[in-house]
Amino acid sequence: MINIPRGTQDILPEDTKQWRYIENKLDELMTLYNYQEIRTPIFESTELFARGVGDSTDVVQKEMYTFLDKGDRSITLRPEGTAAVVRSYIEHKMQGDPNQPVKLYYNGPMFRYERKQKGRYRQFTQFGVEAIGAENPSIDAEVLAMVMHIYQSFGLKHLKLVINSIGDADSRKEYNEALVKHFEPVIGDFCSDCQSRLHTNPMRILDCKVDKDKEAVKTAPRITEFLNAESTKYYDEVKQHLDNLNIRYEEDPNLVRGLDYYTHTAFELMIDNPNYDGAITTLCGGGRYNGLLELLGGPNNTGIGFALSIERLLLALEDEGIELDVEDDFDLFIVTMGHEADNYAVKLLNELRHNGVKADKDYLSRKVKGQMKQADRLQANYTIVIGDQELENNEIDIKDMATGNTEKINLDEVVAYFKKKE
Structure with missing residues (x-):
């Protein structure tokens, strides 16, 4: 008997109705926010993810499914959605569309070679949103409000929105220098990944799963101490919009996006249920990226987006005892x-x-x-x-x-x- 590959799953007929319900609901919500669906290939040039996700990330270094095709080209099964959407935006010159910003969403399988655990698969389904072409605190707030709206529409109540600002390029440069100075004397006590990132991407040390409890991480400088006046103003306006929308949030100065092209708003949505004992507490995450398009050979445009796992959403619904109103007659x-x-x-x-x-x-x-x-x-x-x-x-x-x-x-x-x- 041939069994299913490790880290994958069959979604059987009794479950596909729930998947269809979720996907249809997401489509309906995107219509309310005026986002249009985009579908990109399941495989892309490896270079797209090496540049768009980052050479120093675990995704690129350890988790991608990469192979040579018959033309000796390096091809990778997509590990995430943003890079492919931005590639398509550039290739099809969407910056010329009179309707700006360009609001896109996607939904499809992604692939990462990682250890299987509850709610995490080597083939998983990711839904994501990208709003490209506007740098405005109000659209950041719109995306954050959308994240809350999505999860609340399925009946989830125990949610915690965590936000931070990682500033503009100048703020990040100064902050990275401070992190190098802080971690250099003790970096020998950290894992090999953190040691290699010290001078290439020191912000990623802050979200290392191996060394997250080390004292040096807890006492590290905070990005908010290095925000210049422009970055502070942007962040304050995002928070003001959230306050006006009555969206509760917590600020976490250690919440970062380690890649160079991320700027300003960063966020995660987490399960906030004291009775929850699941292994996965983060439901989705996202942030603003102001350098990704140029990095991939596109115009000097900016975007913001997020991605969520359908599997994790289903797991959260199961743990909360929420049954979807699926038509089964x-x-x-x-x-x-x-x-x-x-x-x-x-x-x-x-x-x-x-x-x-x-x-x-x-x-x-x-x-x-x-x-x-x-x-x-x-x-x-x-x-x-x-x-x-x-x-x-x-x-x-x-x-x-x-x-x-x-x-x-x-x-x-x-x-x-x-x-x-x-």
């Missing part, structure tokens, strides 16, 4: 008795389906009792029984499965009967 099940009745049912089913009626019949030659049990399993709202007598009299009884009541109608009026119920 079925309009009609046709019970047949005899060969002629079965032939008639084939034609009737085709006509019903072409008129928008969810209908099915038996295909295993079960007795009437077995067919009725199948109707129950499908949660059919109605059943009809067709046999020789019904065909001869052109009459059938429609049974309401919830009440047990029956109604007699002409057999050739079944389609019209259900169309009236729409």
Whole structure:
């Protein structure tokens, strides 16, 4: 027997309805915010992620699925969505679109080679948003409000929005110099990743999972101490918008985005439930990027975005005991008795389906009792029984499965009967 690859999952029919519900809900919410869907390839040039995600990141160094294609080109299964969306924005010259900023969202599979654990897979589904072409505190606030709106729309209540500013390029430069000076005397006590990042990307030491509890991390300088007047003003305006929207948030000066192109607003949405004992507490994260487009050969435009895992959203709903309002009913099940009745049912089913009626019949030659049990399993709202007598009299009884009541109608009026119920 061939088993599923490690770190992947089959989403079975009983679960796909929940996935469809979530995806449809997200599509509806994006329409409210005037964001348009974009779909990019599942694989891209490796260089895109090396430059767009960062050579020094764990994603690029340890987690990407990379291979040479038949043309000897290095190809990578996408590990995240932002780089591909920005690549598409540049390639299709979306900066020339009269509707600015360009508001995009995506939803699809991503791939990272990492240790499997609850809520984390090597193939996972990521939903994300990118608003490109405007540097304005109000759109930062819009994206933060959208994050809250998404999770609240599914009934989640125990949420904590954590925000920070990592300033502009000048603020970051000064801050990085202070971090190098702070960590240099003790860097020998840190993991090899942190040691290699000291002079290339010192901010990433702050979010290292291995060394996060070290005293030097706790006493490290805070980015907010290095914000210049312009960065402080931007951050204050974002917070003012959130206050005006009655969106609660916490500030965490150690919340950073380690890549050079990130600036100003950084944020994470976390589970804030004292009874929660899950391994994953961060639901989604994002931030403003003011240098990514130029880094990928595009215009000097700015953007902000976030990404969330559908798997983590489902896990949070499960832990909160929230059941989605998934439609699971079925309009009609046709019970047949005899060969002629079965032939008639084939034609009737085709006509019903072409008129928008969810209908099915038996295909295993079960007795009437077995067919009725199948109707129950499908949660059919109605059943009809067709046999020789019904065909001869052109009459059938429609049974309401919830009440047990029956109604007699002409057999050739079944389609019209259900169309009236729409």
